[in-house]
Amino acid sequence: MTSTGTPRISTAVLSALLPKGVRDEALDELRDGYLLRAAEHGRATANRWYRRQVPAFAIRVRLAILTGGSLAPPIESHACEPSLNGSERMTTILADLRYGARAMVRNPVFSAIAVLTLALGIGANAAIFSVVRTVLLRPLPFPEPDRLVQVWESRLDRGWNQSSFTHANFWDVQDMNRSFSAMGAITYGSINLAGKDNPELLSVAYVTTGFLRALGVTPLAGRVFADGEDRVGADARIVVLSHRLWTTQFGGDRSIVGRDVTLGGQAYRVIGVLPTGTPWLDAGDLFMPLHRTPNENRGSFELTAIARLAPGVTIGAARADLNRVASQLASQYPEAKGMGVTIQPSEGWVASDSLRRALWVLMSAVGFLLLIACVNLANMLLARSTGRIRERAMRAALGATRGRVIQTAVAESFLLGVLGAAIGLAIAFGVVRLLRAFDPGDIPRLSEVSIDGLVLVITLGAALLTSIVTGLAPALGTPYHDIVAALREGERSVVGNRRTVGLRGALVSVEVALSLVLLVGAGLLIRSFGAILDVDRGFQTENRVLFNVTFPNPQNDADVQRLSALRTQLQARIEALPQVTEAAAVSIGLLRGTGTGMGFAAQDKPSPPNDAVPWAGWRLITPNYFRTLGVPIIAGRDFNAQDVIAKPWRVVISHRIAERLWPGENAVGRQLILWKGQSEGVAEVIGVAGDMRDWDLADTPSYSVYMPFNGNGWNPSTFIVHTTAAPTAIVPVVRSMLAELSPSSPVSNVRTVDELVGESVAARRFTMLLLTALAAVALLLALAGVYGVLSYSVSRRRTEIGMRMALGASRASVLRLVVSQGMRPVMIGLVVGVLGALGLSGYMASLLFGVTRLDAPTYVGVAALLTAAAVLACYLPARDAMKVDVLTALREE
C-alpha cells in the first residue's frame, strides 16, 4: 500500500466518503493521476493536488449518482446474454431484494398496512391452528390410541343408546368378552387430605386394576395397581398420585412412593405417581382401587368403562362379541333385560363434539380472514402496480427480461411476506398467551398450547405463498407487448386500466362477501349468547353463594343420623347470622354438570312402555332450598324439619313433571313411581316447585324430583346461602363454625351463583369473543379495500370529475356518482355473502341457542352494518372528489 505513496490520511478520508460501489475504482484512478504527477512535478506538488481532489471527488461522484443513477457499467442486454449463471442470478436476486426494501421504505404507510394486513391474517391462523392442533389433532398420551375404545351399556328397551355400566354388568362383561386385551372402569368420589390449617378436599378416581393397564400408562415413579388389587379383601389403603397433586402437595418428591399419607383420617400407602395428561390421567387428584364387591346391582348405572382392543380385533368384531355377552346377560338376569353394548373409538375423549365444532368453525373463520388479507394485499399491490406501469415498461425497454421484471415485483412482495410472517408470528404468540390467560376452563389441553415447529413452517409457507401470488398477479399484468404505449401513457395509462379497476372491484366484492359470512357467524353467536343469558333460569342469582362441605363419611346408620344432625345444625347456625336471609343444603349444586337420574311415572295412569319412560334428575334438599334460590312453590308445600327420606316416601316435583303426568290436574297428593324400570318405589307428591334450568342453561328446564336430605348420608353437601350483601364474605364465618362443629370438614368449591352462571357459559363466550374479534378484523380489512379502490379510482378520474363540475354538475351529484360507484362491488359482495352465510351457517347450528341459523335480524343487522361502514369508507374519497379544483384538474390533462 505504501509503495503507491498516496498521502495516507487523505486516502483514508476519501475512501470513507466514497460510495462502496465505486470506491476502489476511484481510488485507483486518483492514484494513477498522483503517480503521473509525482513523476513529472515531484511529490510535493502531487501531494497538494491529491489533497485538493479529495472533497471534490467525493462530492462530484455522489452528486452524479444522486442525479443520474449508478455509475456501474450497464448490464449486458439479455439478447446478447441468453442466461445468467447461478452466482449472477443470485446477485440479481439480492439486487432486487435491496430494491424491494428501498421501495418499502419509500412508502412506509403502504408497507405498514400491507405487512399488518398479512400479519393479522397469519397471526390469527397460526394461533388458532396451534389450538386446533393441540386440542384436536394431537394424539392421546397413550400407546396405540386407535385401539382404545369407550364402552357403554345400552338399553334400547328404554331408548338409551349410551349409559354408564352397572357394577355387576361391568364385571360380567369384563370376564366374558373375548375382544379386549384389557378393560377398566372408573367412578368418582372425594376424600379429605389432612392439612396444616384447613383440611383439603381431594377428588378421587376409583379405578379397576384394568383401567390404567388398558390405557397403557407407565407411571413416573413406583407402580400402578396390579392384578388382584381390586379383589375383595385386598389392601384398600393404597393410592396412586396424579401428577398435579404430586407436584403441588408433595413437591415432586420421588421418595413419596412407599410412604403413607393421611386421607379421611386413615393412612394410605403411596404406590406410584402418574404422568401428566388429558384425559383420564387428570380425572382425579388421587387414584384408588375400585373394589370388586359382590354387588349384584344391575339397576344403578355408575361406572364409566374403557377398553383396549386385543391385537387384530376390529371395532365391528368387538361390537358383535359384546352384544353376544349382553344378550346372554339379558336372558340370565331380569334386571338386565334389553341390555346391549355400544363401543366408541377414543377420538372424542379430549374434545366434545360441540368443542370440536366450535374449533373447526374458528379454524374456518381464520382461514377466511387469511383469504381476506390476501385479497386485500393483492388489491393494494394491484393498485400500486398500475401506478408503476411506466417504471416496468422502462425497465423492459432498457432490456430487462420479462422474468427479471417479474422477479423484481415478486422480490418486494416476498419481503412483505417475510415481514408479515415475522410480525404475524409475534401476534400469534401474543394471541396464544391471551387465550391461555382467558382459559374458560373447559377447553382441554389449552394450557399445553404453544406455537410449534409445524405451525411455524405452515405459517411461513402461507405467508410466502400469499405474498408471491399477490405479487405475481400485477407483474404478469404489465403490458410488455406495448412498451411504447405504456411509456407514453405512463401513470395516466389507459392500458389495462379498465381491466384492473374491474379486477379490483371484484376483489372488493370477494372481501365483502367473506367478511359478511364471518360477521353473520359472529352475529349468530352473539345472539345465542344473549339468549342464553336472558333465558328464564328459574332461579335467582343475586347475592347467593354456593360451597361444598364434606363431612366425615358415614360408616353406619348412627353415623348417618349424626351427619344429618350436623347438616341441620350448620344450616340453622348460618340462617341465624344477621346478614343471611335464607340458607339450604342440596346433594348436587346448580350447573355442576352431570347428576343423578331416574325414570318416573304416575301410579294412577297407565304406564308407558319402557322406552318411553321419561327421565328425571333427582336431588336431596333441606327445607328452604326453594326459598333460598327464589323459586316459587306452585302447589302444596316445601319440606319441613319433620320430613325424613323414605319415612315415608315423600317428594316435591318440578312443574314440568306435574304437567307431564297430570296435565291440568292437581298433582299434590298423587302417587309417583320413582326409579321406574329400576328398583321402583312409590312416593307421595307433597309439593310442586317452579321449573329450573339447573343442569345446563342451554337445556330445556329439567324434570326434577326432590327428596328430603334429612336421614341420608350423601356427602359432601352443597350449601346455598342467600345474603343481604357480599355473599362470599360468609365463607370465613362458616369455616369457623365448622371448626367448632366438625373440625375435619373442609369447605371447598366456593362460587357465587353469578359466577356459576358465568362459568357455565364460558366456552360459549370464548368462541363468541374470538369469532367476533375475527369478524371485526375482517370488516376492517374489507373497508380498507373499499376505501383503497375508490380513492384510487377517484384520483384517476379527477379530470373527468373536474369537467363534470365545470359543466355544472353539483357537488351532490358528484358525491352520488362516486359513492354509487364505490358501493357497486360492495352490494355484489353483500348478495354473495348472504348466500354464502345461508349455506355455511348450517355448520354452526349445533353452537346456537335460541336463534335459528337463518335468524333474520342477524342477517339484516350485519348487512346494514356492513353497508353503513362501506358508505363511510366511500365518503372520504368522495369528499376528495368534491374538492377537485376544476382548473387544476383540467390543466393536468
Next chain:
Amino acid sequence: MSRTALGEFEHHVMLALARLGGRSRGAPIVLELESATRRSISPAAVFVALRRLEQRGYARSSKREARPGEGGRGSREFHITAAGKAKLAESRRTFERLWGTGDPVAEPS
C-alpha cells in the same frame, strides 16, 4: 441513431480518449485534457463522464492487469466503441457544416 448530443465536456473526454489511441485509463485522459485546454481538470469529472459515456454505449471498459511502472492494481481501461466513433464523426460533420468554408465569426477587418 442518436437522440441526445454529446455535452461539451463529454465531447472533450471522447476526443482525448481517441487521441490516446482510442484506449486509455482515466488519469492519462486528465493529463491530456489539461495539456490541451491549459486548465486544471477535475479527475472526478472525467471519472463520472467516462462512466456515463459507457452507459450510453459510446465507450466500453474492462479491468486491466497492472503493468510494471504504471502503479495501480488494475484500474478500469476505457476504449471507444463503434457507436462512439460514429458519434464523434457525426458531431465533427455537424461542426464542419456549421463552420462552413469561411470564418463566420471573424471580425470584419
